[in-house]
Amino acid sequence: MPRERTNQSFTRAGLNLIQQALSIYDADLRLAVCNRPFQDMFGLPERLVTPGARFDDTIRFLVQSGEYGTVDDPDAFVIERVDQARAFAPHYMERTRANGRTISVEGSPLPEGGWVTVYTDITSVKRQEGLLRARSEELSDQLLTHAEELALTNRRLEATIAQLQEAKAELTEMEARTRLVTEMTPAHIAHVDADGVYTFTNRRLSALLPDRQSDIVGLSFADALGPETARLLQGNLDRAAQGEATVREFTDPTTGRRIRTAFTPGDTAEGGVYLLSTDVTEEAQARAALTQTHKRELAAQLTSGLAHDFANLLTIILGLQARLEKMPLPLGAHELTSATRMAVRRGGTLLDKIAGMTGTRTVQTAPVVVQDFLDTFAPLARAALPDGVTLSLANEVTHRALMLDAGSVSDSLLNLILNARDAIGVAGAITVTLRPVKDTWLEITVDDTGAGFSDHALNSALDPFFTTKGDAGSGLGLTMVYDLVKLAGGAMRLSNTPNGARVSLRLPLRPAEADARPRLILLVDDMADLRADVREMLTDLGHQVIEAASAEEAETLADLPGLDWVLSDIKLGGMDGVALCRRIAARHPDMNLALMTSLPGADDLRRAASAHWPVLSKPVAPGDLHRLLSAEAAA
CATH class of the missing domain: 3.30.450.20 (PAS domain)
Known part of the structure; x- marks a missing residue:
């Protein structure tokens, strides 16, 4: 002031x-x-x-x-x-x-x-003009009049110039504000003239498509966007140039990003086309996941009644088969009844798979260290392969940890590897590669050295019940993988390579916010059911859990090498959780300690615990555990 x-x-x-x-x-x-x-x-x-x-x-x-x-x-x-x-x-x-x-x-x-x-x-100026008229007899009246008019005109001209300068300054300020607004807009705004050349851009193209130039004024439509993308959009550009406003959503072939571009015809004076492009990749991923959820709900409604009736029929068939086998049957009939029982059991297994596909399932992402995930997955996958089939895992992801549903990814990869094993036979190679695509997608490819997909398989392999294995296959393996990928907002593609078949999965690439190395956690609670609930939450987050039912047992287990955390309830039989943490902290000062309780915030025991360690309120939610462990990782 x-x-x-x-x-x-x-x-x-x-x-x-x-x-x-x-x-x-x-x-x-x-x-x-x-x-x-x-x-x-x-x-x-x-x-x-x-x-x-x-x-x-x-x-x-x-x-x-x-x-x-x-x-x-x-x-x-x-x-x-x-x-x-x-x-x-x-x-x-x-x-x-x-x-x-x-x-x-x-x-x-x-x-x-x-x-x-x-x-x-201006009295003095006017007086001089009067004296000049009165005393200058040699000057004609016309000349004096013109001089006076010229002086008046000059004064008016000076006023006009000042107004023009003010208008120019205002226009310059307005243009600067307009430029600032367009530059700050999270979209690419541009104008292409009638010859297909950019005359204006807010220099946001490189933010939308990272491998493009930012300043594209003077470049042609194809040079600025690249030939493939320009070819996708040329029809919309031509229609807009003829006066028809259009909107096109497309996947950029180079970056894999989903882009929505609005084409607006220019006015009659300027001509050309105005372009407004926004990145809708995350929106498209969420839309795909929502669509797949709706499909699953519809499939569940359609199949639930049929599955129930079909299960009843299978039960009746089994009962009739049992009665038949008690009767005197001709030679060879028992083999037929046994085959019927096997077919019925296979039908029951198929019903379980259908229920798994159409039942409620949500994608639960958690921080996953990519290399740790592959190291854990490799022994499981190799155990299912014959000696003549080798498995190679390649990690080209630069981010150490990603947000993934590790269970879904593991199930999908194992399914694809088993399919590749069946396609190879007794000898061959399977290669699994993880790579980022322009910081937008995590691409997982599974290549094998088998015979490759037939044209029919390329067109129909993702259809339910399609199989090339005859009676040995259910035809639901690839469909289940496709379902899991679509629920995550991703995509799946089948193709052939010179060496065999390839299945490509694309999942949204979302780096984890903190170091997501799986923690080894000692969980202490004297109530088995509550301990089981928290254990399941921790394992779903990708961590390993050791359980203790008492403070005395926990005190002994706290000396295990490699232990990262001790998470204990405050109210335990005998020694309470606060005393337990004090004893462990005295022996292991660097140990991460936390407590759980349903005690109110004003309780003396809870206040004593909060003064030293994090305290989670019961019932504990997965998000609380994730934030607790992520905070430790970030520190």
């Missing part, structure tokens, strides 16, 4: 030093600023030079003081001057006051309404 008052004082002093009179009225015709020469020139009282003074009161005072000479109708005169002022039009005029002095009046409107007026005493 002191600095503001100082600035105001400097401003008033500077205005008062100007020899010309100056006044600024706002849009409501109230005085905003004036200088002392304005008051002195017109002899105004203090009330009319105070901010907020009304313009019509000032005009009425000047009329009454004789500033304008004799005025027949003062009220009409005031109204006329107020109406002229409300027009806010630039003007320049010269008038002779009642005291004989001549002044020029130059007014300019302000951008926010109101106007500024400068009053200049």
